Amino acid sequence: MNREFLTINDVYKGFGEGDNRVEILKGVNLNLTNGEFVMMLGPSGSGKSTILHLIAGLTPVDRGQIEVCGVNVQKCSTNKILELRRRTIGYVFQDFRLLQGLTALENVMVPLYAVGRSRSVAKKRAEELLELMELSHRMHHSPRKLSGGEQQRVGIARALANEPKIILADEPTGNLDQRLSDGIIKMLSTLPQKMEVSILMVTHNQQLTKYATRIVGLTDGQIEVQSNV
Numbered sequence: 001m002n003r004e005f006l007t008i009n010d011v012y013k014g015f016g017e018g019d020n021r022v023e024i025l026k027g028v029n030l031n032l033t034n035g036e037f038v039m040m041l042g043p044s045g046s047g048k049s050t051i052l053h054l055i056a057g058l059t060p061v062d063r064g065q066i067e068v069c070g071v072n073v074q075k076c077s078t079n080k081i082l083e084l085r086r087r088t089i090g091y092v093f094q095d096f097r098l099l100q101g102l103t104a105l106e107n108v109m110v111p112l113y114a115v116g117r118s119r120s121v122a123k124k125r126a127e128e129l130l131e132l133m134e135l136s137h138r139m140h141h142s143p144r145k146l147s148g149g150e151q152q153r154v155g156i157a158r159a160l161a162n163e164p165k166i167i168l169a170d171e172p173t174g175n176l177d178q179r180l181s182d183g184i185i186k187m188l189s190t191l192p193q194k195m196e197v198s199i200l201m202v203t204h205n206q207q208l209t210k211y212a213t214r215i216v217g218l219t220d221g222q223i224e225v226q227s228n229v
């Protein structure tokens with residue numbers, strides 16, 4: 001059965017005041033259902049990262065509505081937004097953002113501690129996820145000692161820690177070469193079948209779009225469907 005994990009309804013967002021005011025999003029509509037891997041393309045500065053920030057409740061919309069698993073992000077309390085970010089949304093960053101003082105395993109355990117899991121439960125779950133990412137042999141390494149591709153796979157394991165419904169990935173392979181990017185995105189594309197998760201990924205890399213179930217474009221502040229694969 002198709003379940004709606006994300007609904008963006010007629011969203012507007014601009015920045016600045018008076019003469020410096022710029023309208024970035026001008027009526028964005030987008031849905032994400034269970035099992036989808038949606039890729040978003042669009043020129044630099046078109047507002048792709050802004051859309052991800054709005055979904056995660058990191059910045060408020062000017063107008064319109066965003067629902068994450070039926071919860072209206074704009075109307076919920078700060079605590080509820082934190083809860084969504086901890087449990088329902090997993091974020092993957094271009095620059096990985098791993099904690100350098102911790103091992104790969106500990107990095108994946110952090111979000112599990114944040115929702116109150118015990119050390120043993122967190123460790124078991126983190127080990128399973130790193131195994132899924134084919135990183136069993138790197139669990140006790142510091143991120144510093146991992147390659148870029150390995151670091152991003154730790155980042156993905158961390159994003160999956162609390163069984164999120166939505167993964168938001170902002171140019172996750174922007175710092176990696178084509179071969180590594182392809183491998184990581186191919187792996188990412190298998191997740192919606194393996195677990196109850198959908199992915200919204202921003203990319204500039206046209207060669208990765210073959211892994212999407214749907215491709216959308218952000219142009220002039222609006223989303224247009226480019227293709228249904």
Ligand SMILES: Nc1ncnc2c1ncn2[C@@H]1O[C@H](COP(=O)(O)OP(=O)(O)OP(=O)(O)O)[C@@H](O)[C@H]1O
Nearest residue numbers: 015016022024042043044045046047048049050051
């Ligand atoms: N907090 C902010 N204050 C002011 N302007 C902002 C803010 N955040 C984003 N912007 C502006 O909004 C526009 C869209 O930014 P955004 O980062 O969403 O673009 P993008 O599509 O992700 O671009 P890129 O592909 O380069 O990452 C840019 O012109 C940016 O300068």
Ligand SMILES: [Mg+2]
Nearest residue numbers: 048049050170
């Ligand atoms: Mg961006």
